[in-house]
Amino acid sequence: MPVHEAEAIVLRQYALSDSDRIIVFITREFGKIRAVAKGVKRPQSRLAGCLEPLNHIRVEFYSREGRDLGQIRRAELIQSYLGFHPSLVQVYAYSYFAEIANEIVQDNQVNYPLFRLLLSVMEAGKHNGVNMALVRYFEIWCLKLSGLFPNYAYCSSCGKCVKDDGFFAWIEVGQARCSACAQGRGIKIGAPAAMALTLMAKLPPEQFAASALAQDAAGDIERLSQRLLALHLEKQLKSYRILTEALQNPEK
């Protein structure tokens, strides 16, 4: 079987047998991969510590074309994002990011920009903590990099530029409507939220997260990203509610 070497982020793992686990990871080179880690639950396993969720690793794995499951041969830790005494908000946010990435990227589908996004938001969260703005940044960019974020720059009915004034998002058809054409239908994205979306498109995550995102703008963007994620993932993410509670009560 051919051996591949890749840079990867572990998204999740689950039990296959008493001693083996299936590891799901997103790689920069091969997209999302599922592979068996043999003996990983034995105390003497050298793989165990490397394959915890959200670890940034270098990994060698076998995989045969047409087979669902590869097998991990070796792994080496580059950076552990949950191994540095993270806050609860960091744990919940990173778990949420991993759950979205796992759902949105198909097996063996290469999406290097999304791999980079996941690393850069975790880096930003590690240095400056996780806030609402960083979570919104990840959601919107994840949708964009997966081709699931519509172009909301212009009203699809009259052609007016709505980037600065705000708009109504018509989710199912993937269009924006100015307030005159929307006639009250769609998800309202006020001017502050529309401007924040423009800013998000230009800034790296740590800069965007450091800029003040007003409560109403954050709320508008949250409604938009949640509706788009629900539309495309066709499921409610378990980690979302618990993260939202933690963000609202950060002292817990």
Ligand SMILES: [Zn+2]
């Ligand atoms: Zn219009």
